[in-house]
Amino acid sequence: xxxxxxxxxxxxxxxxxxxxxxxxxxxxxxxxxxxxxxxxxxxxxxxxxxxxxxxxxxxxxxxxxxxxxxxxxxxxxxxxxxxxxxxxxxxxxxxxxxxxxxxxxxxxxxxxxxxxxxxxxxxxxxxxxxxxxxxxxxxxxxxxxxxxxxxxxxxxxxxxxxxxxxxxxxxxxxxxxxxxxxxxxxxxxxxxxxxxxxxxxxxxxxxxxxxxxxxxxxxxxxxxxxxxxxxxxxxxxxxxxxxxxxxxxxxxxxxxxxxxxxxxxxxxxxxxxxxxxxxxxxxxxxxxxxxxxxxxxxxxxxxxxxxxxxxxxxxxxxxxxxxxxxxxxxxxxxxxxxxxxxxxxxxxxxxxxxxxxxxxxxxxxxxxxxxxxxxxxxxxxxxxxxxxxxxxxxxxxxxxxxxxxxxxxxxxxxxxxxxxxxxxxxx
RNA sequence: GUGGCUAUAGCUCAGUUGGUUAGAGUGCCAGGUUGUGGCCCUGGAGGUCGAGGGUUCGAGUCCCUCUAGCCACCCCA
Numbered sequence: 001x002x003x004x005x006x007x008x009x010x011x012x013x014x015x016x017x018x019x020x021x022x023x024x025x026x027x028x029x030x031x032x033x034x035x036x037x038x039x040x041x042x043x044x045x046x047x048x049x050x051x052x053x054x055x056x057x058x059x060x061x062x063x064x065x066x067x068x069x070x071x072x073x074x075x076x077x078x079x080x081x082x083x084x085x086x087x088x089x090x091x092x093x094x095x096x097x098x099x100x101x102x103x104x105x106x107x108x109x110x111x112x113x114x115x116x117x118x119x120x121x122x123x124x125x126x127x128x129x130x131x132x133x134x135x136x137x138x139x140x141x142x143x144x145x146x147x148x149x150x151x152x153x154x155x156x157x158x159x160x161x162x163x164x165x166x167x168x169x170x171x172x173x174x175x176x177x178x179x180x181x182x183x184x185x186x187x188x189x190x191x192x193x194x195x196x197x198x199x200x201x202x203x204x205x206x207x208x209x210x211x212x213x214x215x216x217x218x219x220x221x222x223x224x225x226x227x228x229x230x231x232x233x234x235x236x237x238x239x240x241x242x243x244x245x246x247x248x249x250x251x252x253x254x255x256x257x258x259x260x261x262x263x264x265x266x267x268x269x270x271x272x273x274x275x276x277x278x279x280x281x282x283x284x285x286x287x288x289x290x291x292x293x294x295x296x297x298x299x300x301x302x303x304x305x306x307x308x309x310x311x312x313x314x315x316x317x318x319x320x321x322x323x324x325x326x327x328x329x330x331x332x333x334x335x336x337x338x339x340x341x342x343x344x345x346x347x348x349x350x351x352x353x354x355x356x357x358x359x360x361x362x363x364x365x366x367x368x369x370x371x372x373x374x375x376x377x378x379x380x381x382x383x384x385x386x387x388x389x390x391x392x393x394x395x396x397x398x399x400x401x402x403x404x405x406x407x408x409x410x411x412x413x414x415x416x417x418x419x420x421x422x423x424x425x426x427x
Numbered sequence: 428g429u430g431g432c433u434a435u436a437g438c439u440c441a442g443u444u445g446g447u448u449a450g451a452g453u454g455c456c457a458g459g460u461u462g463u464g465g466c467c468c469u470g471g472a473g474g475u476c477g478a479g480g481g482u483u484c485g486a487g488u489c490c491c492u493c494u495a496g497c498c499a500c501c502c503c504a
Binding site: 005008059060061064065081082111113115116117118119120121122125126127128129194208210258259260269280281282283284306307308309310311312330332333361362363364365366367368369370371372378380382383384392394396397399401 | 428429456457458460462463464465477494495496497498500501502503504
């Protein structure tokens with residue numbers, strides 16, 4: 001019988017990876033908190049309709065990437081492919097709506113998309129994101145970007161560029177859409193199959209086409225910036241002014257469009273140079289002023305972003321290693337097992353992290369393991385120590401060793417630890 | 428969803444035109460000190476060669492199918 005392995009496109013986060021992932025997401029949530037964003041959590045699955053209406057049924061996400069299933073009562077449910085629609089739904093049906101806008105929210109958790117897996121691309125992946133809801137002010141767009149930017153700075157992630165665009169709103173986008181169609185209409189037959197399909201389904205998407213046959217026409221195509229209505233134009237100006245105030249560099253990218261239907265006005269992505277070939281974004285976001293109504297709730301303009309944690313972890317400089325036990329307690333003979341366990345428990349209550357090794361293997365083997373555990377010290381308990389009510393305490397990095405009573409262990413280990421942290425090295 | 432590349436020990440990889448019991452480094456366990464790690468020496472465990480089928484006297488090696496990963500496309504985080 002073949003062994004059961006994990007589903008395609010999923011990942012087991014082994015301790016080191018788990019630690020790295022948690023560090024990155026907690027850094028994000030911490031930065032968000034420093035901007036006044038509060039964390040919330042929404043269900044992993046939602047009514048399928050939430051995404052069909054919120055994300056848009058012409059998008060790839062909804063058309064072919066959703067994990068949709070019927071539960072036992074026949075309701076159609078979907079594993080969330082993104083979290084903006086769920087957060088807005090939660091906002092709409094809760095008391096959050098009563099708070100003074102904007103309501104600043106953050107989240108981190110798993111998302112699901114049935115896509116072909118690859119590097120930095122999973123069927124279950126994790127996003128960290130924020131949403132600022134209830135306020136149309138463009139300065140908020142810049143604030144959201146600043147949260148993301150500061151987070152990446154804190155992680156020390158270089159080689160990134162912020163791509164910024166405005167795709168207009170309900171007032172001006174239809175005209176732009178028409179202009180685009182008109183521009184391509186005479187040459188429709190000569191366009192690559194894929195681009196014809198784009199024009200039919202979602203004309204704006206042709207802007208990020210990489211098909212060779214469309215290069216020329218794209219270069220001369222009308223630009224979003226030339227079709228923005230006055231309010232959109234002014235809003236976009238203010239976003240840029242605010243970004244300058246935050247001292248965040250950006251590139252205007254009139255061909256930046258996004259794959260989810262709910263975006264209006266400001267859209268942005270952050271690209272990393274190592275991902276450019278694949279056009280893979282580290283994170284993306286924008287403004288979604290009409291989304292709340294689409295879901296059946298009162299108007300609630302908003303702006304937010306979502307970042308792929310796996311990608312950030314992959315590209316960020318490695319962080320510190322996971323915490324190690326401070327002390328390893330070893331039994332040297334079977335008669336000392338009970339004493340070793342008892343000593344370990346007492347020391348844990350004192351506040352030390354203690355790895356207790358009372359296994360049957362040799363003391364030599366335990367010492368080797370202790371060394372590799374990264375612990376500061378080892379306490380050995382054998383027949384002799386039990387008789388004399390003492391422990392043999394050995395500092396691993398120096399080899400110094402002493403016989404101490406249990407009450408002295410905590411202070412001694414802490415002292416060595418301080419010395420390791422601050423007293424060593426070229427001061 | 429389309430095309431291409433890959434799959435050998437826990438990890439990184441050798442394996443010569445198909446030819447005996449499939450190797451190295453590292454990691455793991457043990458011995459070299461009746462109770463002491465790191466360096467060194469020695470030994471050991473660990474692989475149905477991704478899975479299934481086929482060709483052949485004989486397949487890790489050739490062919491097919493499947494699965495998974497990677498790359499490009501698509502798309503997004």
